[in-house]
Amino acid sequence: MKKYRQKPYVVPPWIHKAVQVLRPVERVPVSKWAEANRVLPDSNSIPGPWRNSVTPYLVEIMDAFSDEMVEEIIFVKPTQVGGTSAMENMLASAIAQDPAPAMCVYPSDDLAERTVESKLDPMIKSCKILAAKYRINDSKKLALKFTDMVVYLTGANSPADLASTNIRYLFMDEVDKFPGASKKEADPVSLAKERTKTFFNRKIFMASTPTLKTGHIWKAKEAADVEKHYFVPCPHCGAFIELKFAQIKWPSKEDVPESADRAEMATYVCQECGCVITDQDKGKMLAAGRWKPVRQKTQHPKSVAFWMNTLYSPFTRFSDIAREFMRSKDDPELLHNFANSWLAEPWEDTKLKTNxxxxxxxxxxxxxxxxxxxxxxxxxxxxxxxxxxxxxxxxxxxxxxxxxxxxxxxxxxxxxxxxxxxxxxxxxxxxxxxxxxxxxxxxxxxxxxxxxxxxxxxxxxxxxxxxxxxxxxxxxxxxxxxxxxxxxxxxxxxxxxxxxxxxxxxxxxxxxxxxxxxxxxxxxxxxxxxxxxxxxxxxxxxxxxxxxxxxxxxxxxxxxxxxxxxxxxxxxxxxxxLQNRVEENAQEVKKRADPKPDTRPQEENWIKDNDNWI
Missing domain, CATH: 3.30.420 (Nucleotidyltransferase; domain 5)
Structure with missing residues (x-):
């Protein structure tokens, strides 16, 4: 009997392509995706490929967006620490890896439009994966369309837009600048959250510099299941410490009269060992830092709040913070801004505090x-x-x-x-x-x-x-x-x-x-x-x-x-x-008019004082 050799089966190209399309995409955490794909525009302080090493404290915040157990992420922050960039990385990662309807809410429609022009549009065009999905001709100013999702953008001052469509991803930036509730409408944060109710796997991210204890971001932080602060190791004793403004020290006014000179000499003193920490130490400390819970309500938190102040910023020196405090401390309005924008703390006027x-x-x-x-x-x-x-x-x-x-x-x-x-x-x-x-x-x-x-x-x-x-x-x-x-x-x-x-x-x-x-x-x-x-x-x-x-x-x-x-x-x-002054003035006038003591009998005084009685 003649034996036939079986020819190997060759998969047709069209089937191979179909399998590749149907194969589940391996999803990576937001921080890894950003490092592999995100390119910061020239307008950024550090343009070029995204590097987690520059702001290592953002890694866990971004990766919380990839955690299936976490539903809501709250970031209480000072200005200029990369919070908005972290939010953009989350949005970009969602578009690329797990598309679904999304909404970005800003304090106003004007700011939303400017953000599209200055940040989102350049981010999309500079990333090959996002650019390939972007349907630029079908998009509008405040509705960016991709092959498999739409990103809506709106201002918190437009209640109708906040309540117009169902979304899975909700991003809210600078929520403490949102307007409050009106007589006809709930507050913008509540309205926006209502849009996510139909998705069991929804994700909500809100970030802001705090203003008051009654502001949106601080109330969200207080209500979160867990609150985390960033701790860094002291380069001298190795103890993990939380950077606090009270530990920034500078010479006294008696030793160094000029405030600018005192600020330039500011350093951080470790609260554990008392050793001096300088700006040169900060980079390694941040890289080795970690987020630690300071308050936790449940074992499996669905809402996570992250809080940090500007002492952690790699772009800000300790002397900058000292200088700003010296400039602000005697002006309530400037001190208000320092507490919010630098210390990421809500403002409280202590002049009327009583106990x-x-x-x-x-x-x-x-x-x-x-x-x-x-x-x-x-x-x-x-x-x-x-x-x-x-x-x-x-x-x-x-x-x-x-x-x-x-x-x-x-x-x-x-x-x-x-x-x-x-x-x-x-x-x-x-x-x-x-x-x-x-x-x-x-x-x-x-x-x-x-x-x-x-x-x-x-x-x-x-x-x-x-x-x-x-x-x-x-x-x-x-x-x-x-x-x-x-x-x-x-x-x-x-x-x-x-x-x-x-x-x-x-x-x-x-x-x-x-x-x-x-x-x-x-x-x-x-x-x-x-x-x-x-x-x-x-x-x-x-x-x-x-x-x-x-x-x-x-x-x-x-x-x-x-x-x-x-x-x-x-x-x-x-x-x-004023009664005292009137009486004193009357007596003075009387003394000047009649400086000699009156020695007349009392009866004669009475007659003189009442000589018009007849």
Whole structure:
């Protein structure tokens, strides 16, 4: 039998091509993809092929985008550390390796358009893989089309665009510059996130320099499942340390008078061993650095927050940071920018910070229910609650000097009436009572009006408002048929008076200070400092307001002190010091007019002073 040799089967070229197309593409982490494919344009500070060694702290942030377990990545950063470039690498990697609908959100439409022209378009054209997929003729300014996906770009000021299409990838840059929520729409961050709900494998990246604790990026950081900081090894002791601004040291002003010279001599002092670290050490430290969790809620986090300050930037020297601080420290606006853009920390104005310990330090040697010798006015404040009333009594002197005389909680208006009509004794024995007390009419309004009408010699109703330029304004009760109709109503801007109280509380005891009696209780101290002033963004603007430090804290005594201060204003407390000057001037004029002592009998003096009585 004749044997036939079987010819080897040759795969047709078309089948080979089909198999190559159907074969799954091996995906690599974003950092490796960027190093192999990304080319930075000439406009970049370091143009040319992307190198992870330049900014090694970005590697784990980018690779979190490749982690199937991670859904949301938050990057809280200073300016100029490569955060936007990292975001662009994530987008480019998604286009090349795992295409799906994507959206990039910027603070405004104008910025989105400029970003396409200056960054995204050059990035796409300089990368062969992206350029091959780019359908430039079908693309629009804010809709870049590729063979298998679309990248939408929009501004946070366009709510309709944010809610227009479903997306898998969401990138948000400088979210703290986004406008806030409006009466008709939710905030832009929430609107944009809604677009990703239909994808179980969605990815959300948001980056920003922080502005305030109430800003989008800081709230996202606080809500993340895990928060990571970058730690680097000290070149001297090997301990992994977190670079902190407090460890940058420079000579004193006495040793080196010129601030520019002092800044140039700035170095970093290791908090573990005390050795000096210079800018020349930073490169190796960054390369050997690692991200470590400083707070973690769950074992398998879906949202990861990364935080770092400008001390880690390879483009910034320690002396640059010192110089900027010296330039900014005496100007609140510049210091605000330094805290945000250099330290990546939210801004807080500490000038109006108060605490219970500060109140206890304001105790004088005067006991409760005793008036100081400088007293010229006595006012009260009454806060009405559902089941009780809180009250306070405060003495006032020249230059807004004041002291709490007593305070407490009453169970009825009758008890408050007796308290406010209690006789107080001056050091010289003179008897005085509360000149005026303001009573909050925001709750149980009719009853308050009735009470004030019956006690009109010392009580007036008041109501809080925030729409005035002044601290208070006098209005009129308009209640036809009511005993209070036509009575004076005091409109009070509580925020302005809380500013006043907090500022004067910081003064040392003495003229112009806000003080309390000896033996003041801690409950009062805690209530009167239960609020703090925060800055929020509203309608694209920064707005300051007083809020409770904790959600369930009592602030009744603070409200009482606000009303007592407003009552003092109604009585002209700010001009009390002028009375002394008027009396002194009158005596001086009299002395000049009649320098010789009058030795006439008292009867003759009376006749002379009243010689027109006939």
């Amino acid at each position: 219970a310990e500060m109140v206890m330090e304001r105790q004088t040697e005067t006991p409760e229910w005793t008036l100081p010798p400088w007293t010229k006015l006595v006012t009260g404040g009454i806060d009405v609650q559902e089941n009780c009333l809180y009250w306070t009594i405060r003495a006032w002197g020249d230059y807004m000097t004041s002291q709490n005389i007593s305070h407490g909680q009453a169970l009825s208006v009758g008890e408050v009436e007796r308290i406010m009509n209690t006789e107080l004794t001056m050091p010289n024995g003179e008897k005085v009572m509360v000149n005026l007390a303001l009573m909050d009419s925001g709750d149980q309004t009719e009853d308050v009006y009735e009470f004030c009408a019956l006690n009109s010699d010392w009580a007036l109703p008041c109501k809080g408002t925030t729409t005035m330029l002044s601290h208070y304004r006098l209005s009129t009760v308009n209640k036809a048929g009511s005993r209070a109709n036509g009575m004076t109503l005091v409109l009070v801007d509580g925020g302005k008076y809380k500013d006043q109280i907090a500022a004067r509380m910081r003064k040392e005891n003495g003229t112009g200070a806000w003080m309390v009696y000896q033996g003041c209780d801690l409950d009062y101290a805690e209530q009167v400092t239960a609020e703090h002033k925060i800055t929020e963004r509203s309608g694209g603007k920064e707005v300051q307001r007083w809020v409770l430090k904790t959600s369930h804290a009592d602030n009744h005594y603070l409200d009482c002190e606000v009303y007592a201060a407003a009552a003092a204003d109604v009585l002209g407390v700010r001009n009390l010091y």
